[in-house]
Amino acid sequence: MFKSVDVFATLRPVLSPLPSRERARVRGGVRNGIGRVSSSISPLTPTLPCRPRSRLHALAAPAAARMRAETPPTPRKGRGGSWLVASALFLIAGIGFAEPNIKNLGRPATPAEIKAWDIDVRPDFAGLPKGSGTVARGQEVWESKCENCHGAFGESNEVFTPVIGHTTKDDIRTGHVAALRSDTVPQRTTLMKLSELSVLWDYINRAMPWNAPKSLSTDDVYAVVAYVLNLGGVVPNDYVLSDKNMQATQNQLPNRNGKTREHGLWELGGKPDVQGSTCMTNCAPKVTISSRLPDFARNAHGDISAQNRLLGGLRGVDTLRPAPTEFVPLAARVSKGATGSTSTATTAVDPAKLAAQHACLTCHGIANKIVGPALIDVHKKYAAQKSDAAKLLVVRIKSGGSGAWGSIPMPAQDHVPDADIRAIAEWIAAGKFQ
Amino acid sequence: MSTEFTFARDMSRLGRLQRAPEFFLTRDALTLPRDDRRSFLRKAFLAASAATIAGTSARAFAANETANETAGDPAILNLLAHSKGLGQPVAARPYGLPSKYEENLQRRESPGLTRVGAASVSFAPLQGFFGIITPSGLHFERHHQGWWDIDPSQHRFMINGLVANPKVYTMDDLLRMPSVSRMHFLECGANTGMEWGNVAVPTVQYTHGMLSCCEFTGVPLKWLLDDCGIDMKKAKFILAEGADGSSMTRTINLANALDDVVVAYGMNGEMLRPENGYPLRLVVPGVQGVSWVKYLRRIEVGDMPYATKDETLHYVDLMPDGQHRQYSSIQEVKSVITSPSGGQVLLDKGFFNVTGIAWSGRGKIRKVDVSVDGGKSWKVARLETPILDKCLTRFNIDWTWDGGDAILMSRATDSTGQVQATITEMRKVRGSKSIYHNNAIQSWLVSANGEVSNVQVG
Known part of the structure; x- marks a missing residue:
């Protein structure tokens, strides 16, 4: 275990015999010296060890040396007394780009600790634990822990983008997914992008299932990887994936040759591939607008007037109304501006906004299931059956639970203010979502 | 299209700009007439309010009626409550908040962009910012598996891999070390990504709001790598890893890592906000936000890139020839x-x-x-x-x-x-x-x- 050192206690005997003026100077040096060794060495400017330039450093040196009692200073020959201990100081400080003496901070990591955290698997499969899993076992795990978000066949686009789709036998032969060059595929699937098998294993092992990461056994991670590859037509139904055949399986990935590092966006000083113009006048004979938002999308991001400051020469556009056909000067707009500052008072009681604010709507769509059921379905279930639906919903929201709608639990929402929970519950119970 | 535009340093016209008359109708202001016994002032105020509602602004008043010596802006003539009453005591709000009149400026999601809030992004309201510093509470968010408020006394930071002495540091250790403070922008690699094909979103909050700029305080990574005895002959890359559920991992070139990367705990003079990685995150200046690993728990020193999930399956740039650019990192001009x-x-x-x-x-x-x-x-x-x-x-x-x-x-x-x-x-x-x-x-x-x-x- 790391043993802390009382720096000032160690320094006191050194400092006390000095004349007061010296003491003051030394204190300054010592204060700077905590954590690094000498006030002459700036942590901001990486330089190799400096030579001591003043008596100050010579005096500070033994104190620093005592902080590292396990490493006694090694005297050098050919220098005067105080200079001698000062040079010892720099042996202690270590050489390299780090001047600050931080070696007494932190402690060695134990092998068990490194094993617990060093879970990454590299493209050469360094770090991959031994184990194996069948496609059949993978299907069992998938159906109980993965299917809710990713769909039975990894094709679902409901919660996340699809895992499987748009790779072909020919892609497995070439190692390039041809669909990546076409415009026919609406969005890329995981398998279309997968170039290193190590990452599929690592991804599932470190971050899946999404709401309970790092909960799968090593063999189950192999099994799920095997099942995903089976869904994608990369491995047969009876495949057993293990640490022994990861490289052979890697060689079948449809997009294994699909990545490039030939670009200037990685290395320091990498060369840019696009360079703009420096033209200042007569740069474009004709200016054409090639893209703009369609009128029907005017309100797609809500009321923009409520997303802008109510001061200055500009306001947010009132997107709840159609665009005016001509310029409406300041005077006609101010009544809107004048009420703007109190607009939040009305939004505070809008249960739909409360549901968004408290993240209800991240898991429950109003009309669609996301992770949890659609609110309209909740409404139907409770309002149709219970006369006190709102009260029941308050309890459900507050304490969470699982079972009524499937295995994915809803966490307790007891951090949400009671009044807000009540408003949201009454809103759901009433079922008037417009 | 008309293109007759002039750049003019026409500061004289600035004088015409008046405070917007929304001040007339604050709740404080509305209580004033009730409290005021002088009926003529009350009438004047009501007249001004009515005029505002009818669409005649204080600005028009100021411009047209200044010749009338008895006339004036009610916001001047009628002292408001804050001029005639007692204000709030110190520490009424022990941690300060913006004015209630600034509530419009908030982080917001872009509807339809993502389907679950814990794997989503909230955009910073750039349209309302001044200068270059992003207020901590309006720093954009990007979470892959939700955010946490981690107990710092339980947080550990480990360095292992190609080092002579793998070490573990507590937050106490890191805060005892000498520190640097540096101002840098932090931009998600996907910022403005929705606009590659066509215009998709309406405002600068959504086109460019995955961007923030703060002062970060922490320990240069190179000091820590040196402290662990990095093997400079073999080391070529580092892997940064987070402690949260997604355990975000990104490969960083050793040259970058030794250049200006900081293991940071401070942001804008206080500790990092939980949404931004409290208590520890990596600061990788100039590089896209995903590499600024939040809840940083580990740095591994290695000799090859790691091809992690967020540099193989996400954060890869699809080119017209069907190849993905991997390890794209630098945020260009x-x-x-x-x-x-x-x-x-x-x-x-x-x-x-x-x-x-x-x-x-x-x-x-x-x-x-x-x-x-x-x-x-x-x-x-x-x-x-x-x-x-x-x-x-x-x-x-x-x-x-x-x-x-x-x-x-x-x-x-x-x-x-x-x-x-x-x-x-x-x-x-x-x-x-x-x-x-x-x-x-x-x-x-x-x-x-x-x-x-x-x-x-x-």
Whole structure:
């Protein structure tokens, strides 16, 4: 275990015999010296060890040396007394780009600790634990822990983008997914992008299932990887994936040759591939607008007037109304501006906004299931059956639970203010979502 | 389209701008007439309020009626409650909050962009920011598996791999070390990604709001790597890893890691906010946000890139030839006008301060040009200090709106000489399906009706 050192206690005997003026100077040096060794060495400017330039450093040196009692200073020959201990100081400080003496901070990591955290698997499969899993076992795990978000066949686009789709036998032969060059595929699937098998294993092992990461056994991670590859037509139904055949399986990935590092966006000083113009006048004979938002999308991001400051020469556009056909000067707009500052008072009681604010709507769509059921379905279930639906919903929201709608639990929402929970519950119970 | 626009330093017209009359109708103000026994003042106030509602503004009053010696702005003539009462005591709000009148400026999600809030992004309201520092509470968020408020006494930071002495540091250890404080921008690689193919979102909050700029405080990573005895002969890359559920991992070149990377706990003078990685995150100046690993628990030193989930399956840039660029990291030179900007409406003709921000992951901003005619001609904007490495730089330029159509654009040049390109020039090289690293010139159309909208020209 790391043993802390009382720096000032160690320094006191050194400092006390000095004349007061010296003491003051030394204190300054010592204060700077905590954590690094000498006030002459700036942590901001990486330089190799400096030579001591003043008596100050010579005096500070033994104190620093005592902080590292396990490493006694090694005297050098050919220098005067105080200079001698000062040079010892720099042996202690270590050489390299780090001047600050931080070696007494932190402690060695134990092998068990490194094993617990060093879970990454590299493209050469360094770090991959031994184990194996069948496609059949993978299907069992998938159906109980993965299917809710990713769909039975990894094709679902409901919660996340699809895992499987748009790779072909020919892609497995070439190692390039041809669909990546076409415009026919609406969005890329995981398998279309997968170039290193190590990452599929690592991804599932470190971050899946999404709401309970790092909960799968090593063999189950192999099994799920095997099942995903089976869904994608990369491995047969009876495949057993293990640490022994990861490289052979890697060689079948449809997009294994699909990545490039030939670009200037990685290395320091990498060369840019696009360079703009420096033209200042007569740069474009004709200016054409090639893209703009369609009128029907005017309100797609809500009321923009409520997303802008109510001061200055500009306001947010009132997107709840159609665009005016001509310029409406300041005077006609101010009544809107004048009420703007109190607009939040009305939004505070809008249960739909409360549901968004408290993240209800991240898991429950109003009309669609996301992770949890659609609110309209909740409404139907409770309002149709219970006369006190709102009260029941308050309890459900507050304490969470699982079972009524499937295995994915809803966490307790007891951090949400009671009044807000009540408003949201009454809103759901009433079922008037417009 | 009319392109008769002038750049004018017409500061004299600034004097015409009056405080907007929303102050008339604050709740405080509305209580005043009740409290005021002097009926003539009350009548004056009600008359002013009525005039406002009817659409006659204080501005019109000030402009037209100043000849009347007894007339005046009720906000001046009628002392408001705050001038005649006792205010709040100290520490009434032990941790301060913005004025209630600023509530419109909030982080917001872009509807339809993602389907679950814990794997989503909230955009910073750039349209309301001044200068270059992002208020901590408005820093954009990007979470892959939700955010946590981690007990710092339980947080550990480990360095292992190609080092002589793998070590574990507590937060106490890290905060005892000498520190550096540096201002840098932090931009998601997908910022402006929705606009590769066409205009998709209305305002600068959504086009560019995955961008923040803060002062970060922490320990340079190179000191810690040296403390662990990094094997400089073999080491070529590092892996940074988070402690949260997603355990974000990204490969960073050793050259980068030794250059200016900081293991940071401080942001804007306080500890990092939980949404931004409390208690520890990596600061990788100039590089996209995903590499600024939050809840940082481990650095591994290695000799090959790691091809992690967020550099193989996500954060890869699809090129027209069907290949994905892997390990794309640097955020190249970019700028945007934040005001006037999309979704805003100009309240009057006349003077406007066109203002925006510019940045480059390759160095400092050297120059920003602004066009108000869709790129036909450009003028050099004023850069405000400080101008720092891999940090936002604020620019301003005067403009007089004559009531016609205008297309406002900004174009930055960085200290390496790279010039921000148009979206057309970007697409020629990178196609339109890259998602990431769109640093194209942004265009805002000012229409004759005063509304500003997001457009692409080409």
